[in-house]
Amino acid sequence: MASITLLLPERSRLPGALPAAAARALGRADREQGQAGSDAQLRRHFLLPEQWSAAALTRQLDCGDAAGALWLRADPAHVAPDINGARLLGWGEGLGVDQADTDALLPTLRPLFGDAGLQLDAPHPARWYLRLPHGIRLPEFTAPEEAAGEDLFAVLPQGSSDEARRWRALITEVQVLLHHHPWNRERAAQGRPAINALWFWGGGTVPEQVRGPYMNVRSRDPLLQALARAAGASIATPADPGTGVVGDSLVDLRHLRTLEVFALQALPPLLRSMARGEYDALLLDFEDGTRFRLTRGQRWRWWRRPLAALAE
Incomplete structure (x- = not known):
C-alpha cells in the first residue's frame, strides 16, 4: 500500500485552534522533530549531494540544456x-512578470553581462538565467525566500574577496540600469511594482544523481518539479493532473497561509481516505522541522489528548 506526504509551511504560518477531527488525529499521531529550513525539508525527501544547484535543476526543467554548464538564477x-x-519585496512570478517585461528589459541588460563574460537569457518570464564560464568562483548567494523582507546589505554577497566585490558591483550596475529604464514607468502606470533588480541565487551544475522514494509529486513549485523529474517521479501541477501512477505521493502545500484551508479542506478527505484503507500512512512535514505520522491503527489511541494547535 502507498503513503502520502504533505509538504507544509512553518506551523507559525497556520495559527489558530484546530477543529475537533484534526485535533484528535494529530494528538494520536507519532511526532518527531527534524532540522528547520527549506533546504533541510527538501533533503528529507530527496537524496542530494552536499552542494546542489537550484538554478541548474530548474534550467534543465525549462530547457533541457543544463548539463555540462554552470548556471545561476538571475x-x-x-x-x-x-x-x-x-x-x-518581490521576485519572479510574484511580480506578475510576463513576456512583454522580458522583451523590454533583457536587451538592455545583456550587454552588461556580456562584457563580464556571462550569458543572460530568460526561457520563462519569471525565471532568468546566467550561463557562467567554467572555473568561475561564486560567492554565497541567498535564496529569495530566505532574503524576502530582510535588510539587503545582510543578504547580498559578503566579504572582501574579489568575487564578492565583483558581484556587489554588478548588482549595483543592474539596479542603475533598471531604475532608469522607461519600461518601469509603464509598469507603474499599470499599478505594478518596478522590476528594479535581479536576484542571483542557486548557482552550480546539475547534480549527478537525485533520488527520492515517490512515484508521484504534485506541486506548483518549479524547483520541486525539477527535483521530481530528476528523481524519475511523475509530476502533477494545477494545470496538468499527471499520469495517475499508483504509489507513494508527495503533495506540496507550502503555499498555504490559513489553518482553515489545511484543517477543514486539505486534511479531512485524506483522513477519510486512509480510514477506508486506500493508503497506509499520512506524513505531515512542516518547514520548521516538525513531522506528524498518521496511520489507521492510531484511532485506538483514545487516551491521548487532542492537539489544541499546531504550534503546541
Whole structure:
C-alpha cells in the first residue's frame, strides 16, 4: 500500500485552534522533530549531494540544456528603500512578470553581462538565467525566500574577496540600469511594482544523481518539479493532473497561509481516505522541522489528548 506526504509551511504560518477531527488525529499521531529550513525539508525527501544547484535543476526543467554548464538564477526582482537601507519585496512570478517585461528589459541588460563574460537569457518570464564560464568562483548567494523582507546589505554577497566585490558591483550596475529604464514607468502606470533588480541565487551544475522514494509529486513549485523529474517521479501541477501512477505521493502545500484551508479542506478527505484503507500512512512535514505520522491503527489511541494547535 502507498503513503502520502504533505509538504507544509512553518506551523507559525497556520495559527489558530484546530477543529475537533484534526485535533484528535494529530494528538494520536507519532511526532518527531527534524532540522528547520527549506533546504533541510527538501533533503528529507530527496537524496542530494552536499552542494546542489537550484538554478541548474530548474534550467534543465525549462530547457533541457543544463548539463555540462554552470548556471545561476538571475530572477527579476523588486527592492524598495526604507529608513535603514533597502529590502527585497518581490521576485519572479510574484511580480506578475510576463513576456512583454522580458522583451523590454533583457536587451538592455545583456550587454552588461556580456562584457563580464556571462550569458543572460530568460526561457520563462519569471525565471532568468546566467550561463557562467567554467572555473568561475561564486560567492554565497541567498535564496529569495530566505532574503524576502530582510535588510539587503545582510543578504547580498559578503566579504572582501574579489568575487564578492565583483558581484556587489554588478548588482549595483543592474539596479542603475533598471531604475532608469522607461519600461518601469509603464509598469507603474499599470499599478505594478518596478522590476528594479535581479536576484542571483542557486548557482552550480546539475547534480549527478537525485533520488527520492515517490512515484508521484504534485506541486506548483518549479524547483520541486525539477527535483521530481530528476528523481524519475511523475509530476502533477494545477494545470496538468499527471499520469495517475499508483504509489507513494508527495503533495506540496507550502503555499498555504490559513489553518482553515489545511484543517477543514486539505486534511479531512485524506483522513477519510486512509480510514477506508486506500493508503497506509499520512506524513505531515512542516518547514520548521516538525513531522506528524498518521496511520489507521492510531484511532485506538483514545487516551491521548487532542492537539489544541499546531504550534503546541
